[in-house]
Amino acid sequence: MKQEEFFSEDILSGKLYNRTVVKKLLSYVMRYKVSGLLSVLMVIATTVLFLMGPYLFGYAIDHGITKGDKSLIYKIALSLLAIQTLRLILIVVQSYNIQAIGQKVMLDMRMELFRHVQSLPVSFFDKNPVGRIVTRLTNDIGAIGELFSAGVIVVIGDICIIIGIFVAMFMLNVQLAFITLGVFPIIVIIAVLFGNRMKNSFREIRRKLARINSSMNENITGMKVIQLFNKEQKFYDKFNEINNDYLKEQVKYIRYFAVFQPMINMVSALAIGLVLWYGAVRHMHGFLTLGVLVAFLAYVHDLFEPIRDIVEKYNIFQGAMVSAERIFGLMKEPSEVDYIISNPAREVFKNDFKGEIRFENVWFAYNGDDYVLKDISFHIEPGQSVALVGVTGSGKTSIASVLTRLYEIQKGTIWFDTYDIQKIEKVGLRYVIGLVSQDIFLFAGTLRDNITLFKPSPDSQVLGKIETIGLMPFIERIPGGLDAEIAERGANLSVGERQFISLSRIILYDPRVIILDEATSSMDPISEVLIQDAIQRVIKERTTIIIAHRLSTILHCDKIIVLNKGMKVEEGTHEELLRIGGLYSKLYRVYMKEELIVHA
Ligand SMILES: Nc1ncnc2c1ncn2[C@@H]1O[C@H](COP(=O)(O)OP(=O)(O)OP(=O)(O)O)[C@@H](O)[C@H]1O
Ligand SMILES: [Mg+2]
Structure with a gap:
């Protein structure tokens, strides 16, 4: 197999959602329906608990502090503590649960893939390099594991939080909610701009890492020849070049990341500033209570964290999708046809x-x-x-x-x-x-x-x-x-x-x-x-x-x-x-x- 071909295989297709692949992946998760459902329920519960925080805070200001009701403040403080504790417990259980599902899915897939590889005809192994098959069984399955451990449920939680915050905002004050919504186009532009660059850079990083791996592999297996023919320096230089290439791409990626985060923070500050300004004016004119304003500001503050998280997780999702596509591709390789006949046994x-x-x-x-x-x-x-x-x-x-x-x-x-x-x-x-x-x-x-x-x-x-x-x-x-x-x-x-x-x-x-x-x-x-x-x-x-x-x-x-x-x-x-x-x-x-x- 030519090197270029091997590398090109590592280029991500760029598709985030592939229906058949997602369906197949889900079929693995469905083997653990109960735990899976439990995880989703727990995510929803933690979201609701999370959303209650700012609301209770605002309520304490309007009905406790301004009215001098100490016992109410006391009760709300205790409830906030209870809610936070419950939420943390749920997060711990939930994260354990989802990771356990991820590991089980990985085990199932690895075994199924191994069994399938065992059933493939010898001619398949003539045409496919060992490295590639091993990558399927290790890295690609690992990427699916990452989808569970770092990705999928957190993103579901993030989406729940974003939707929940908007629902809460519209319930609290429609005008302020629209003002917050007003900064969203900027977010979309930033996300698309950086998302695309980060995606391309991430793809290059994977490609260059594959090159490092295969070069390392070649160097180690061919060490005898390299040493006997005194070619150490030549191969050192070659490796150095590949390694530097990888470094350059990594630095580029880090740069995007470094700029992306503050950009989102800027938009977040802009939204908070707008809400503070307009809210304060409304409050001074007596159209808005202080509690609602404070609660609102807290919601706006919490809104941007999940958005940033989703954009950053995009790569994990895409990587997992490509890996899944490749794994299922290998599973589709036809097994040896065997004429199983009853006689002669x-x-x-x-x-x-x-x-x-x-x-x-x-x-x-x-x-x-x-x-x-x-x-x-x-x-x-x-x-x-x-x-x-x-x-x-x-x-x-x-x-x-x-x-x-x-x-x-x-x-x-x-x-x-x-x-x-x-x-x-x-x-x-x-x-x-x-x-x-x-x-x-x-x-x-x-x-x-x-x-x-x-x-x-x-x-x-x-x-x-x-x-x-x-x-x-x-x-x-x-x-x-x-x-x-x-x-x-x-x-x-x-x-x-x-x-x-x-x-x-x-x-x-x-x-x-x-x-x-x-x-x-x-x-x-x-x-x-x-x-x-x-x-x-x-x-x-x-x-x-x-x-x-x-x-x-x-x-x-x-x-x-x-x-x-x-x-x-x-x-x-x-x-x-x-x-x-x-x-x-x-x-x-x-x-x-x-x-x-x-x-x-
Ligand atoms: N896996 C393979 N895929 C494609 N062609 C092959 C493969 N194995 C062998 N060949 C080709 O088939 C031909 C016959 O090879 P074969 O291995 O049967 O030779 P042989 O008589 O055993 O030789 P030797 O005495 O060197 O072992 C050769 O031309 C070889 O290049
Ligand atoms: Mg022979």
């Missing part, structure tokens, strides 16, 4: 499967019409071992991939006994067929975990199986034995040790058909003999396909199939193929020379 299939494999005019392409397997037909009897031979890129690994249905073929049929493999449930298929891949993947964990693939099994059984194929010397050589800690991707093991693990893995899995995609790297002659010997024992009594790079392995096979540019060009035993004098005999002569050199 997988156990039945496993038990009565004899181990016969037949390719019938198979065509396969990774992309479009770019066929890498062309009209391949061959037949393997139960228990036979067959070698696939051919130069690099001739399609050997691809045959293994379509046989295990990591990829689906486009034309022709692959038969397992009398079953078309496309009609066998994948789970069932993978019970009977095992692949030792060319690139061996190891998980972080112990040696035992990597051999059993985290299936609890007694050590005696594990060691017993390893013993039967004669690979104990490997275990004895690894310090710690089965308990040895394996680093991520097996970084602390030699290539030979990794091969040993993958062979032990397949032996424990014990499938009826084994495909061995040999790694090309050579080992010391003693280990080589051990591994070759183990392979011979593994393939006994099983149908085996060996993608062989070593002559010693090929010689033991019942049949050899020679591939060239995705086509089958020769088939037969070693002697037969030598007699024909085609591609195989050419390859064989090269092999012979190499073997002579290696073992000289």
